[in-house]
Amino acid sequence: MDETATLAESHTEMTEILLPNDTNTYGRALGGVVLHWMDVCGAIAAMRFANRGVVTASMDHVDFISPIDLGEVAIIEGYVFNTGRTSLDDEGDPTPVPDVDCPTDEEVALRDGAKEERRRQLEDVVDRLESE
Structure with a gap:
């Protein structure tokens, strides 16, 4: 596939308020609720x-740093x-996806910052696993 799409075309921002049904016994966000918000976004x-259409094929790692x-x-x-190589077409079959184009600095x-942060986070996970 020679098609490209820009990083900016994918930008999505959601706003959520933490309501009582989405809290634990401490009045803080349930981790699963936050993961749901992240998955939808x-x-x-x-x-x-x-x-x-797309599906979530995997998630590398999540650390909850501070409560909501x-x-x-x-x-x-x-x-x-x-990106990977494929997503789903209307029949649910793998189909090529565009390459990421970044036309602005x-x-x-x-x-580049996101890729570096992902690399650093994965290294931290490996370090934690090796120290156990």
Whole structure:
């Protein structure tokens, strides 16, 4: 596939308020709820990018760094900075996806920063596993 799409075309931002049904006994966000928000935002970004349906095939790693308290507003932001080879067509069969194009210096910096952060996070996971 020679088709490309820009990183900016995939940009997605969602705003959520933490309601009582989505909290644990401490009044903080359930991890599964936050993962759900992330998955929906990522799916929308991927669908905008690929211009077709997508599925979440894997997730590398998530660390919850600070809590979201009842009533707080969370902003979930996503964009496509890297792709695999395929997504799904209308019949659910694998089909090629566009390559990521970054026509501006800002998009290049965003993509490169995301790739470097992912590399660093995966190295941290490996280090944790090896130290157990």
